[in-house]
Amino acid sequence: MDLNDTPEQAAYRAEVRAWLEQNASHAPATRGRGDEEQAVATHRAWQRRLAEAGYVGVTWPAEHGGQGKGPLHQVVINQEIARAGVPGILDAIGVGMLGPTLIAHGSDEQKQRYLAPMLHADEVWCQLFSEPAAGSDLAGIQSRARKEEDGSWRLSGQKVWTTNAQFAAYGLLLARTDPDAHKHKGLTMFVVPMDAEGVTIRPLRQISGEPEFNEVFFDDVKLEPGSEVGAVNGGWGVALTTLMFERLTIGAGSEGMGYRADRFASAIASDPVAAKDPEVRARFGELATELLALRFTGYRLLTAISRGQIPGPEAGMGKITAVNGAIAAGDLIADVLGPEALDPDSEWSYLISFLPGLKSAGGTEEILRNTVGERVLGLPPEPRLDKGVPFSELRAKERQEVAS
Amino acid sequence: MNFDLSDEQVLLREAARDAFSRVRTVEAAREALEGGELPDLWSTAQQAGWTGLLIDEQHGGAGLGAIDAMLVLAEAGRVLASVPLLGHLPATAVLNAGGLDDGTLGKLASGELRAAYVAARPGDDVDPAWTAEPRSGRRRAPAPSVVRGDEGLATVSGSVAWVPDAVGADVLVVVGVEAGRPVAVAIGASAGGVSVEPASGVYDATRPLGHVTLNDACGRVLAADEEELRRAWFLAHALIAAESLGAVEECLERSVAYAKERYTFGRAIGSYQAVKHALTEVLRRQENTRSLLYYAGWAYADKPDEFAAAASAARAAGGAALDFAAREVISVHGGIGATWEHDAPLFFRRAQLSRRLLGGTGDAVDRLAGELLAGSAAGA
Numbered sequence: 001m002d003l004n005d006t007p008e009q010a011a012y013r014a015e016v017r018a019w020l021e022q023n024a025s026h027a028p029a030t031r032g033r034g035d036e037e038q039a040v041a042t043h044r045a046w047q048r049r050l051a052e053a054g055y056v057g058v059t060w061p062a063e064h065g066g067q068g069k070g071p072l073h074q075v076v077i078n079q080e081i082a083r084a085g086v087p088g089i090l091d092a093i094g095v096g097m098l099g100p101t102l103i104a105h106g107s108d109e110q111k112q113r114y115l116a117p118m119l120h121a122d123e124v125w126c127q128l129f130s131e132p133a134a135g136s137d138l139a140g141i142q143s144r145a146r147k148e149e150d151g152s153w154r155l156s157g158q159k160v161w162t163t164n165a166q167f168a169a170y171g172l173l174l175a176r177t178d179p180d181a182h183k184h185k186g187l188t189m190f191v192v193p194m195d196a197e198g199v200t201i202r203p204l205r206q207i208s209g210e211p212e213f214n215e216v217f218f219d220d221v222k223l224e225p226g227s228e229v230g231a232v233n234g235g236w237g238v239a240l241t242t243l244m245f246e247r248l249t250i251g252a253g254s255e256g257m258g259y260r261a262d263r264f265a266s267a268i269a270s271d272p273v274a275a276k277d278p279e280v281r282a283r284f285g286e287l288a289t290e291l292l293a294l295r296f297t298g299y300r301l302l303t304a305i306s307r308g309q310i311p312g313p314e315a316g317m318g319k320i321t322a323v324n325g326a327i328a329a330g331d332l333i334a335d336v337l338g339p340e341a342l343d344p345d346s347e348w349s350y351l352i353s354f355l356p357g358l359k360s361a362g363g364t365e366e367i368l369r370n371t372v373g374e375r376v377l378g379l380p381p382e383p384r385l386d387k388g389v390p391f392s393e394l395r396a397k398e399r400q401e402v403a404s
Numbered sequence: 405m406n407f408d409l410s411d412e413q414v415l416l417r418e419a420a421r422d423a424f425s426r427v428r429t430v431e432a433a434r435e436a437l438e439g440g441e442l443p444d445l446w447s448t449a450q451q452a453g454w455t456g457l458l459i460d461e462q463h464g465g466a467g468l469g470a471i472d473a474m475l476v477l478a479e480a481g482r483v484l485a486s487v488p489l490l491g492h493l494p495a496t497a498v499l500n501a502g503g504l505d506d507g508t509l510g511k512l513a514s515g516e517l518r519a520a521y522v523a524a525r526p527g528d529d530v531d532p533a534w535t536a537e538p539r540s541g542r543r544r545a546p547a548p549s550v551v552r553g554d555e556g557l558a559t560v561s562g563s564v565a566w567v568p569d570a571v572g573a574d575v576l577v578v579v580g581v582e583a584g585r586p587v588a589v590a591i592g593a594s595a596g597g598v599s600v601e602p603a604s605g606v607y608d609a610t611r612p613l614g615h616v617t618l619n620d621a622c623g624r625v626l627a628a629d630e631e632e633l634r635r636a637w638f639l640a641h642a643l644i645a646a647e648s649l650g651a652v653e654e655c656l657e658r659s660v661a662y663a664k665e666r667y668t669f670g671r672a673i674g675s676y677q678a679v680k681h682a683l684t685e686v687l688r689r690q691e692n693t694r695s696l697l698y699y700a701g702w703a704y705a706d707k708p709d710e711f712a713a714a715a716s717a718a719r720a721a722g723g724a725a726l727d728f729a730a731r732e733v734i735s736v737h738g739g740i741g742a743t744w745e746h747d748a749p750l751f752f753r754r755a756q757l758s759r760r761l762l763g764g765t766g767d768a769v770d771r772l773a774g775e776l777l778a779g780s781a782a783g784a
Contacts, residue, residue: 373681380664
């Protein structure tokens with residue numbers, strides 16, 4: 001059992017650290033208000049600088065502009081970026097999840113056209129999967145793409161929870177292309193230019209008041225022939241690839257969520273009365289147990305990743321531990337500090353407001369527990385009323401039930 | 405980065421599982437509640453080399469680490485095996501650090517002699533005093549007092565309640581205090597002034613406990629320093645947590661198996677979310693405990709400053725996990741799970757008693773909070 005680097009990793013770490021020390025002055029501020037356009041431009045330039053140094057897309061194959069290295073190199077970069085106190089890349093979703101999906105399923109033309117500008121943040125990407133009525137049950141999406149005579153497509157529908165949509169050049173979008181097929185069979189993945197006619201992007205403000213996400217509307221948007229990624233009606237398999245890379249990205253960054261026991265400890269310890277209060281200590285000890293377990297489960301996950309294993313559904317349990325542990329921490333800190341903790345300028349106010357939404361992100365706790373129960377423990381599935389039914393019939397039945 | 409067991413550790417675990425599988429330990433646990441004899445697992449421990457696990461090779465031991473000890477105890481916990489390692493292993497860790505070179509270490513390593521750890525709880529950020537387990541109540545007892553004599557000898561007086569594996573031990577490693585500072589003294593169980601009374605009212609027959617009373621009992625002062633005596637306390641916590649992990653694994657396996665085969669309203673009960681979610685919660689707590697035990701094992705070897713926090717976190721997680729898992733295995737089985745017919749009550753009894761030993765899991769939670777709030781741990 002060893003948390004130290006191999007000599008090769010240590011050398012790589014030293015190289016990354018030295019580079020960050022030399023270049024950190026070009027990094028944007030980690031958080032803060034102000035002019036968004038300016039902030040995005042600075043962040044774009046920061047990703048470009050990292051990319052030129054070879055620190056973006058390190059796990060991508062060299063032929064697509066990557067470094068062909070293992071995921072542990074990505075972990076080293078994440079750790080060093082966190083240590084330097086600078087932000088990571090602007091387009092973590094594109095580089096971590098959507099680019100790898102294009103590499104796995106895209107056509108040669110798509111790879112030629114999109115990957116290099118993505119790596120350098122010349123073109124930022126967004127993920128257009130979730131919909132108002134399809135989150136945990138992602139295959140229930142209703143955005144509809146119809147093929148025209150000339151091979152182009154017409155897209156209509158609505159997506160939601162879309163990070164970075166307001167400045168993205170492209171989106172990777174899952175749409176229904178055959179409503180008469182079973183739910184998972186009639187889906188296709190598309191590349192969508194975000195500046196196309198009929199695309200409307202609206203910010204979606206969160207409890208904190210800040211717009212963390214967007215909702216995106218598509219009104220008869222024209223997609224050129226060849227916009228499909230992977231086979232027509234083969235979109236579910238493409239989406240699963242993206243979700244696999246999502247787990248890998250989250251796994252490789254599992255230490256970096258910032259929900260660390262020592263961070264919360266310093267807030268409580270600043271009040272010497274609270275630090276000796278048995279009730280505060282009992283609550284803090286319980287949540288610190290959870291967050292320490294999270295951190296060291298993360299090291300087990302990284303060990304598995306370094307051996308070439310892809311994190312399975314059990315990795316979802318880490319999110320449950322992280323979110324509930326952090327909620328307990330925010331609650332305790334607010335009890336200790338009083339109303340001051342909820343001051344809009346307080347970091348705790350933001351944390352407390354952010355977490356209720358995070359509980360549903362990437363699958364609700366309930367659906368994660370279903371998946372883990374079935375795929376890890378091997379328990380029998382919930383009865384499914386949507387299996388083997390054409391999607392159009394399923395929708396008609398749903399509407400009928402609601403009406404009755 | 406390699407935060408996983410080594411091949412040797414996996415083999416050690418498999419060997420332990422195999423050795424315990426040859427004895428009907430769970431049945432014995434039930435029979436012992438009704439006065440039956442427990443199987444002798446000490447000879448198993450001797451043959452496997454577990455008795456000398458934490459003793460240096462130069463003294464005839466295996467010279468292994470805390471993580472290896474935890475792996476063995478997890479397998480013991482899985483089958484409720486009554487093997488007095490919880491007392492012996494922390495005691496031998498103190499003796500090993502104390503450099504006792506009169507041949508006793510070799511006999512302890514081979515298992516010819518058996519030791520028990522008569523613990524004192526290290527002071528913390530709220531109260532610096534070292535204290536002992538009281539017979540009852542929240543107020544902790546003073547640790548036994550030590551008066552040093554000539555030639556490395558000392559006399560010890562005081563009482564320590566609920567000492568694991570004290571009954572029948574040959575050597576008692578007593579942590580007492582002299583002028584407020586902790587001192588370890590090795591006392592022969594047959595020495596004058598030593599009384600070890602078996603705890604009556606046995607709730608978990610696989611966990612023998614004794615009340616130790618010392619009246620000017622004479623023993624040899626060990627050279628183990630204060631840091632090593634702190635380590636012994638937290639090592640015992642980590643070992644209790646390891647036992648709990650094994651028992652949680654067994655409870656979860658049994659719960660899942662039954663949830664797949666038992667049907668109600670035309671469906672396997674494991675298909676209901678209410679059951680499924682409870683069992684994933686057992687899994688979540690189980691894996692958290694495992695991660696924290698790895699943390700404790702790693703800290704014991706490589707990060708001594710964090711061992712107190714790591715072992716306390718493991719104890720807190722493991723104790724709560726076993727309580728949850730033991731209640732869940734009963735609940736999944738329905739009424740039968742709460743009867744003498746079933747094994748689930750034996751795991752429940754283990755959970756309830758183990759959670760209250762050596763300060764209890766509540767104390768471990770408080771210790772973790774104190775360690776983190778004092779800024780002395782987990783800052784890496």
